[in-house]
Amino acid sequence: MSRLKHTKQFPAADHDHKTCIAHALQEAEAYCKQRGLRLTELRRRVLELIWANHQPVGAYDLLEQLTHEGRKAAPPTIYRSLDFLMQSDLIHRITSLNAYVGCNHPGLNHAAQFFICEDCGQAAEMDDAKIESAIAKDAKRLGFTVEKRTIEVAGICAHCKHHSNT
Amino acid sequence: MSRLKHTKQFPAADHDHKTCIAHALQEAEAYCKQRGLRLTELRRRVLELIWANHQPVGAYDLLEQLTHEGRKAAPPTIYRSLDFLMQSDLIHRITSLNAYVGCNHPGLNHAAQFFICEDCGQAAEMDDAKIESAIAKDAKRLGFTVEKRTIEVAGICAHCKHHSNT
DNA sequence: AATGTTACGTTATATTATAACAACATCCCA
DNA sequence: TGGGATGTTGTTATAATATAACGTAACATT
Numbered sequence: 410m411s412r413l414k415h416t417k418q419f420p421a422a423d424h425d426h427k428t429c430i431a432h433a434l435q436e437a438e439a440y441c442k443q444r445g446l447r448l449t450e451l452r453r454r455v456l457e458l459i460w461a462n463h464q465p466v467g468a469y470d471l472l473e474q475l476t477h478e479g480r481k482a483a484p485p486t487i488y489r490s491l492d493f494l495m496q497s498d499l500i501h502r503i504t505s506l507n508a509y510v511g512c513n514h515p516g517l518n519h520a521a522q523f524f525i526c527e528d529c530g531q532a533a534e535m536d537d538a539k540i541e542s543a544i545a546k547d548a549k550r551l552g553f554t555v556e557k558r559t560i561e562v563a564g565i566c567a568h569c570k571h572h573s574n575t
Numbered sequence: 576m577s578r579l580k581h582t583k584q585f586p587a588a589d590h591d592h593k594t595c596i597a598h599a600l601q602e603a604e605a606y607c608k609q610r611g612l613r614l615t616e617l618r619r620r621v622l623e624l625i626w627a628n629h630q631p632v633g634a635y636d637l638l639e640q641l642t643h644e645g646r647k648a649a650p651p652t653i654y655r656s657l658d659f660l661m662q663s664d665l666i667h668r669i670t671s672l673n674a675y676v677g678c679n680h681p682g683l684n685h686a687a688q689f690f691i692c693e694d695c696g697q698a699a700e701m702d703d704a705k706i707e708s709a710i711a712k713d714a715k716r717l718g719f720t721v722e723k724r725t726i727e728v729a730g731i732c733a734h735c736k737h738h739s740n741t
Numbered sequence: 742a743a744t745g746t747t748a749c750g751t752t753a754t755a756t757t758a759t760a761a762c763a764a765c766a767t768c769c770c771a
Numbered sequence: 772t773g774g775g776a777t778g779t780t781g782t783t784a785t786a787a788t789a790t791a792a793c794g795t796a797a798c799a800t801t
Contacts, residue, residue: 418717447767449779468757483782488758493779504671505725507757522710524719533717539709544688544728547703551584552733553690559671561725562710567718613798615748634788649751654789659748673788 419526419533419566420463430460433511437499440516446497451480455490456511459500464530465508503532505561510534520558526566528573533566585692585699585732586629596626599677603665606682612663617646621656622677625666630696631674669698671727676700686724692732694739699732 420429437456441448448456458474459466468487475482491509494500498516500509503523512521513534520541524533540560548555565573586592603622607614614622624640625632634653641648657675660666664682666675669689678687679700686707690699706726714721731739 447778451780481781484758485760485782486780489780504727505723522713524714524717526719527722533719535713537709537713539712540706543703543705543709546705547688547701548690548728548730551690551699552736553692553699553728554731554736555728556693556730557671557728559725559727559729561670562714562719562721562723563725564714564722565720570718570720613747615797617749647750650789651751651791652749655749 419524419531419568422568426463430457433460433515436515440499441497444497444516446493451486452490452493454480455487456494456499459494459509460511465503465506465510465525465532467506467508471509501534503561504559505563520560522560523562524566525561525563526569527563528565528569531566585690585697585734588734592629596623599626599681602681606665607663610663610682612659617652618656618659620646621653622660622665625660625675626677631669631672631676631691631698633672633674637675667700669727670725671729686726688726689728690732691727691729692735693729694731694735697732 420426434453434457437453438448440446454475455471458471462470468484468491471491472482472484472487475487491500491502494509495502499512501512501521501523502509503525506525510523510532514536519536522535522537522540524535526532541558544555544558547553586595600619600623603619604614606612620641621637624637628636634650634657637657638648638650638653641653657666657668660675661668665678667678667687667689668675669691672691676689676698680702685702688701688703688706690701692698707724710721710724713719
């Protein structure tokens, strides 16, 4: 009965970002291999860029980053990769930002909630069972079958709050 | 301490839609008068169209409806009216649909949640204190100051579920 | 009426995303 | 191992959503 309650806290300012990218990529590769999903060169690079940006990033930003490193790319190039990565549960789309972010529990197909800082742009991914069960209860009362949830909370993170009163 | 728990259930098939539009417009006018907000001809008509559509409706759909009735209108025309109506808490934007829908409790500036039927396109507006408090608790734990919530659940409503097994 | 403010009209453009089809790569198995 | 099926990427064009910038008109107040 125990449900996961991971929280990717807003990352500490001094965390080892290179390691966290590498870890995410390793996990993605293992996951795709296990499931027979084709994490091609392009898809791998897009995923890597998303993690490297370290916060939700737009499709056209990614596109520009790809072309700047010499690859021929047009919008469909990036959107197809994003579609693959989303279907494979390796990234999430943040609807309220039209932006994409790496998933913290790849392949889990969990119901994620996001807390998005309007100042620094970072997004914290949560999986709060209480929110999920409250929604489930409402849905039951309505006779509504839930397919997709979009739970996004915008505001100011603790770090930015403490550093804005200069 | 009692918090509202309104539910605009998915409207019954036989509800009196004309009355519900008229009622919404009356409320909006009273509300704007009381607050000194200028519900101009254009804004009033946009609000009326939104209610008349009876489900979340896109900006360009509204634009077309306006032009079809002879009014000169370009995108800014409609977006400015939508901005006014949102700021005045008379409509909501449904982020996941890029669409706009009439608010059931005008001026209340409440935290709304939406259950959106992917079949019929109707959206039910809720205000579930449990969801709200779960989010507040997470925010507190993160030290996060909440500004805006986007809570949208897509799926199939009871009515469509019962009528799809033909 | 003069003035400031708000709303609206108008043109252009930004931003996000998809359609359609051709070229290429990979897989599978007969 | 060759050849068709499938899946991936390239390419061009365009759709869908939203905003910038600036001028004009309406309105409100004095």
